[in-house]
Amino acid sequence: MTRACLLSGTTAALIPAAGSGTRLGLGFKAFVEVGGLSLLARSVAALAPHVDEVLVALPEGMELPAGINARAIVGGETRQDSVGRLLRATVADTVLIHDAARPFLPANIIYALLEAVAETGAATVALPVADTLVQAGAGEMWGASVSREGLWAVQTPQGFRRELLLEAHERASADGHAATDDAGLVARQGGQVRLVRGDARLFKVTTPGDLALAQALAQVWDGMV
Ligand SMILES: Nc1ccn([C@@H]2O[C@H](COP(=O)(O)OP(=O)(O)OP(=O)(O)O)[C@@H](O)[C@H]2O)c(=O)n1
């Protein structure tokens, strides 16, 4: 199946990669390598075959490393700001927003997401929660139990008709509303967002423990292609 079968118009992959990587502690996280390739290079390579253009938001003063086939802009103070800038830097009809920090993106997930966006105009990859959940009380003690029934953990990529997401970002800016992702902004203004079943390998590299997992997974992943 190709994108042309699924969506009319043009499609862009927008990759926020301007974070400082504070929790990982190794400098700008998108440039950290696993298995000899940066997180950013892996995310771009996964999406490039499925879209008309790839745009990346980088930290101020950083340049795209050689060999990454994308257009770069300067990101903002927050992830939301970086995505807002990316949205305004393209005229594509459909956009796929994907964290540079999620380097292992299977192609079948991209197809499923594009199919869902073609139907609803907005969709995100997400996974049903598998662990028991608790709201921590004071002193990091067990507070209130939280039912996991119906709860999904949201991943990226997230796909949208660009005009819809732009409107959601503009409304959030006007209201001073901060969000950790883009699908939530569309849902906030009444948009229908389809949940597309994700993949454990799409985890976000956030902490040193995640990086160790990514190093191990890279061996398997790179052996498959
Ligand atoms: N101002 C920002 C902040 C984040 N991001 C991007 O948003 C994605 C998810 O952010 P996260 O994993 O939290 O990255 P950091 O903000 O770098 O991490 P930390 O909070 O540990 O500093 C990453 O690809 C990151 O580069 C961005 O483009 N612009």
Ligand SMILES: C[C@](O)(CO)[C@H](O)COP(=O)(O)O
């Ligand atoms: C967009 C995201 O990856 C969906 O889970 C997540 O919200 C990013 O959060 P972060 O705190 O900016 O890493």
